[in-house]
Amino acid sequence: MAIAADVVRAGFAGIVGESQVLYGEPACAGLRVDGRLPRCVVYPTSAEQAAQVLKFAAENGLAVIAIGGGSKLGIGNPPQKYDVALCLRDMKKTLHYEPADLTAGVEAGTTFQEFQDLLRRDGLWLPLDPPGRERATLGGIVAANASGPLRQLYGTPRDMVLGMRIATTEGKVVKTGGRVVKNVAGFDLGKLLIGSFGTLGVIVEVNLKLFPIPAERETFILSAGTLGIARDLRRRILNSPLEPARLVLLDAEASNLIRPVASLDSAAREPEIWVEASGSKAVIDRTRKDLEELGRAVGAKVQLSDQEGSRASWRLIADFSNWFHVTSPESLVLKGTMPTAHCEEFLSLAQQEAGNEKVKVTSITQVGVGIMVLGLVGSNGANPMVPLVTRLRKSLEKLGGALTVIAAPVEFKEQVDAWGTPGSGLKMMQKLKAAWDPKGILAPGRFVGGI
């Protein structure tokens, strides 16, 4: 039975105050998820309020999607139900900041940019380059375990979160972990929340490990000629003592899109490997020398990109999954994860299969990590996409990987599960979901296996 509109109004207003709840189309337009509009958006200003909102929603069967900056709402299956957007934009206090300890704690609505601006003053940063970082909040980044090419050297939020507080559907705020860099007291519940996309509880505060900004950075571009050469380069680089900060393979299509931004001349007609070295001048010089040597061994030229150009290019590379879909809404963006040894093999397979369907592939692969973002554009509508993606998913799962849908038209998402085949852990995941969210109000249906 649907709950009466005035009860909802009174309920939320009682928790967060009337001015912190907005109803209807204009206010909610930007908070659409897979085309669906919520009834209202609630802006809590404290952890306790957020928990109370969840409790009220659970008691009244209102489906809630937690939203930070809204930069990753395309990820996941279309929601079964969506009544309330719980937006954390008004929760952005810095709770503690200890530059000398290299730790900080913030409310989840703190934007990534604001946080980096704060840290930069002390020569520190959070070494992440997730997609959508102009808008992204730290809570959202953690909930999505979002990262970009910097993952090569620094890992993901999973490696940087020291502790968090979580608002639960029971209306409680619970803590897990702590503020120090080493801690094994109790079960590591934070790991469950990281990458849970708001389906278990709402992250309201996070404590993070910080890092010093490297003195210098330099970007090197190695022309690869073929995917075979790219594989050879990947092996040589990963087998060398070099410690690149970022290491990606752009296929020819991706290079063509990125090179103009890097103010590099003529379009590349071949795959390229982009390497970012960071550290002291001596480290960068050494990296250049080694890459040149490596390149020579396989017949790859090494080019240098200027500072400004490379900064802009890395932004674009990191944000690929975002802008690719925005610029062509009919496109699909997929993320493949795989053992690094299979990167080029899978890319070549994807290109071939897509080619057979007259679908164009644009891809950027973190070859040292085994993460590939693929943009697919068809020439005759969405028709070939469903069988194509299903086939690619099967092939990748055979290689021990997984293929997830990052962005796609709703019609496509209604036919293909965003996450792929759940493993044998699914039953346990469903039990966890049922324990944390017994009424099933948190982003229902959006996650793995119908969770």
Add this chain to the structure above:
Amino acid sequence: MKRTPLIKELTAIMGREAVLSRPEDLMLYEYDALSALRTPDAVVFPTTTEQVVRLVKLAADQKTPIVPRGAGTGLSGGAVVTEGGIVISLARMKKILEIDLESQRARVQPGVVNTDLSLAVADGGFYYAPDPSSQKACTIGGNVAENSGGPHTLAYGVTTNHVLGLEVVLPDGEVIRAGGKCWETPGYDLTGLLVGSEGTLGIVTEITVRLMRRPEAVETMVAIYDRVMDATRTVVAITSEGITPAALEMMDGFTLRAVEQATHAGYPMDSAAVLLIEVEGLGEAVSEQARQIEAVCGRNNVRAVRRAKTPDERALFWKGRKNAFGALGRISPNYYVQDGVIPRTRLPEMLEYIEAVGRKYDLRIGNIFHAGDGNLHPLLMFDARDRDQSQRVVKAAQEIMGRCAELGGSITGEHGVGVEKNELMPLIFSEDDLEIQRQIKSLFNPSGLFNPGKVLPTGKMCGEIRVQVGSGA
């Protein structure tokens, strides 16, 4: 079930050679490296996941507790029996199942000894990074259960940052695979939850880990101080100046004298503290960082900084550190190793606090720790035959833990909660925080038969440590 029929059933599953049931054999399993509790009813040594499943099902049928065990080097009583039951030793599941150097992964059974994995991949230029000081004995399964750290986890992260996939036998006998070879798999991070769960949520029967490339260059230094305060200040300065050594360990004068007598590593007998500092990576980076560190030490009144000139000398420096607990065991009949964490900038005041606690309770306390992480290991010396002293040790340890909590730290950085600190959990967690942990535990382990009485407060002995503080290993 009575013991005799239980042993019969176990023998039917396992064969005679894989079941211990004679009292004199069982006695050895009353201990881990911290404590001694009850005698188990039986100890079994499965070699396959299938056997583990059958054991778990049998135990569930018989309502008998199960305690998984690796090498028994744990320091929080995790592998000891609290109320009888079967100890499942994973020590014979020690095959390395797969090594994939190109993808930098290895898949191992839980009984593989930590260093054996690194040795197996050394020829290819790789190693497994988490390196507890007990690495020559402890198992990867035990490391996973405790989320163990080590000197080099300062730069590379603890066990959880290196484990990508697990095969786990759940308390109902179901086998699940969490994660895998890839950095990401769809769904909740069950691997992340299971790492550090101290054998209370499931038995780990297979582990997929990340391998790392051996760095090109290493520089190992010993910085010698006349005052403890200068050593702790150096640690703070190194962190706050943004230098990340691969390892940054500290020993106070008392400890290093014991170590020196035992290993002759070359630590000066008359100093107040030493830092053992290691930097690794590209040759260029290493020599720069080593210079920076020497400069920081210099600004903090170091007496001298010695660099290891040969691999042998480096090994000797480390031998001293890694055998430190044992060295202290030679000079005191018993010791109680503590494991607490504080924000690293609080190190100088925390050491003063520990000293004051030692004075208050009239105890000798040695300090040895992973200073770069703020992970302290005060060692409280005592003689277990002296009851009064034993009680003072427990009180002193609790006060130190209380202080760690007050400073915003933790009551354990790597040794785990086990039966040692479960009643101290309220120092850092509220009742709501603990309730949600209980809920997780009962989801996985509804009958409570898996490693009972560990990790969460039992409420039986409010605020007291129940552990018989045992002799030093």
